[in-house]
Amino acid sequence: xxxxRDEAIVLRTQKLGEADRIVTxxxxxxxxxxxxxxxxxxxxxxxxxxxxxxSHVDIQLYVGKTFDTVTQVEAIMNYGENISHDYQRWTIASxxxxxxxxxxxxxxxxxxQEFLLVVGGLKALAENxxxxxxxxxxxxLRSLAxxxxxxxxxxxxxCEKPGPHRYFSLVGGGSVCIDCRPSASATPAPETLNLMSxxxxxxxxxxxxxxGKHQREASGLIAAYLQWHLERGLRSLPLVExx
Amino acid sequence: xxxxxxxxxxxxxxxxxxxxxxxxxxxxxxxxxILQSDxxxxxxxxxxxxxVKERVKFCTECGNVSEEMQCRICRDPRRENTSIxxxxxxxxxxxxxxxxEFRGKYHVLGGAISPIDGIGPEQLRIRELxxxxxxxxxxxxxxxxxxxxxxxxxATYLARLIKxxxxxxxxxxxxxxxxxxxxxxxxxxLGRAFEGRRTVNE
Numbered sequence: 001x002x003x004x005r006d007e008a009i010v011l012r013t014q015k016l017g018e019a020d021r022i023v024t025x026x027x028x029x030x031x032x033x034x035x036x037x038x039x040x041x042x043x044x045x046x047x048x049x050x051x052x053x054x055s056h057v058d059i060q061l062y063v064g065k066t067f068d069t070v071t072q073v074e075a076i077m078n079y080g081e082n083i084s085h086d087y088q089r090w091t092i093a094s095x096x097x098x099x100x101x102x103x104x105x106x107x108x109x110x111x112x113q114e115f116l117l118v119v120g121g122l123k124a125l126a127e128n129x130x131x132x133x134x135x136x137x138x139x140x141l142r143s144l145a146x147x148x149x150x151x152x153x154x155x156x157x158x159c160e161k162p163g164p165h166r167y168f169s170l171v172g173g174g175s176v177c178i179d180c181r182p183s184a185s186a187t188p189a190p191e192t193l194n195l196m197s198x199x200x201x202x203x204x205x206x207x208x209x210x211x212g213k214h215q216r217e218a219s220g221l222i223a224a225y226l227q228w229h230l231e232r233g234l235r236s237l238p239l240v241e242x243x
Numbered sequence: 244x245x246x247x248x249x250x251x252x253x254x255x256x257x258x259x260x261x262x263x264x265x266x267x268x269x270x271x272x273x274x275x276x277i278l279q280s281d282x283x284x285x286x287x288x289x290x291x292x293x294x295v296k297e298r299v300k301f302c303t304e305c306g307n308v309s310e311e312m313q314c315r316i317c318r319d320p321r322r323e324n325t326s327i328x329x330x331x332x333x334x335x336x337x338x339x340x341x342x343x344e345f346r347g348k349y350h351v352l353g354g355a356i357s358p359i360d361g362i363g364p365e366q367l368r369i370r371e372l373x374x375x376x377x378x379x380x381x382x383x384x385x386x387x388x389x390x391x392x393x394x395x396x397x398a399t400y401l402a403r404l405i406k407x408x409x410x411x412x413x414x415x416x417x418x419x420x421x422x423x424x425x426x427x428x429x430x431x432x433l434g435r436a437f438e439g440r441r442t443v444n445e
Binding site for chain 1: 263264356357358359360361363391392395396399400403420423427429430431432
């Protein structure tokens with residue numbers, strides 16, 4: 001018998017056969033894994049309700065050939081249940097979960113930072129602590145940073161000339177000075193860049209006091225920057241309801 | 244795995260292997276069963292598959308599977324026009340029909356909203372539902388999407404959309420399965436059962 005136990009966030013579920021599901025989850029110690037949960041679509045299933053996207057669970061799995069089999073599940077916190085009663089926040093939670101899946105491309109490779117980030121993001125969303133659109137933008141930026149794509153916010157990303165600079169380039173990796181800027185650089189408002197750098201540092205005081213138009217501009221830049229680095233866009237991002 | 248057999252038999256195995264839940268071994272077993280059975284049985288199977296593709300359409304009103312323009316339920320004059328039960332798939336219509344509790348009509352969405360799979364409100368039959376609500380005598384909408392996260396979120400979305408129309412919107416209750424033990428119920432289901440408990444001494 002080779003069993004292991006871990007803490008996990010359920011990222012997505014797919015139907016399998018008559019009543020089973022393949023559950024993709026991000027675990028604390030084993031990275032992203034896919035497990036088969038048997039019989040969870042039956043109404044009498046003991047742990048079906050705990051294996052919904054966005055659930056934070058304590059899980060036991062049995063090692064298999066392609067998939068591990070889920071043997072026991074205990075709920076730690078059921079973020080999805082709370083969030084699904086608000087459509088806007090649910091679309092944002094979906095985008096967070098999809099991003100987490102995309103940033104952990106290799107199965108079984110520990111991704112503790114990303115795990116903690118997802119837990120934090122869902123918690124903030126469930127508690128409705130900050131504006132939900134800002135939570136998503138902060139999450140996307142932090143995920144990019146953990147994945148090694150942190151955009152430079154003040155110094156020029158090419159010549160490291162101290163900023164702040166007026167230009168922002170997707171290709172150039174963030175802030176660029178007037179001499180280094182590639183041809184297709186955006187010129188966002190200085191407040192927008194300030195907001196993005198606050199989100200990256202999780203400075204909520206600055207982020208909360210930002211204006212709507214700068215928040216929208218930042219959302220657009222972050223989404224474009226993310227699409228550029230992920231190559232294939234997020235499917236849930238166009239369906240997210242912004243403010 | 245590429246074909247081990249020649250021509251027709253391998254084509255049949257490949258075709259069967261594409262069906263859900265049928266792997267290469269099962270496909271081989273079924274193919275040899277068909278090969279050994281009477282021509283009549285095989286012919287009946289062929290006819291059944293052909294007619295189902297030719298005849299079955301989707302009801303223009305509710306989206307349920309039907310052999311005519313409108314399905315049997317939508318055509319039935321005895322069914323009430325005042326309530327519409329919104330479900331995800333045609334299979335759910337049958338499940339609710341078995342209860343004999345509901346005498347109204349249905350609306351099949353064709354799935355649930357799932358941003359992670361790229362399915363938004365636009366991909367479902369939500370616009371058709373709104374058209375039905377605009378020009379009919381409907382007074383109550385029953386949201387009977389699956390009690391999982393996608394179903395819940397779809398219900399939340401629909402409730403928000405229908406609210407301005409001033410109709411009564413209800414959601415199927417969640418709770419304990421009949422014939423089960425309380426101690427084995429998970430906390431989410433049991434919590435919902437508590438939330439939706441009702442008074443019995445009135």
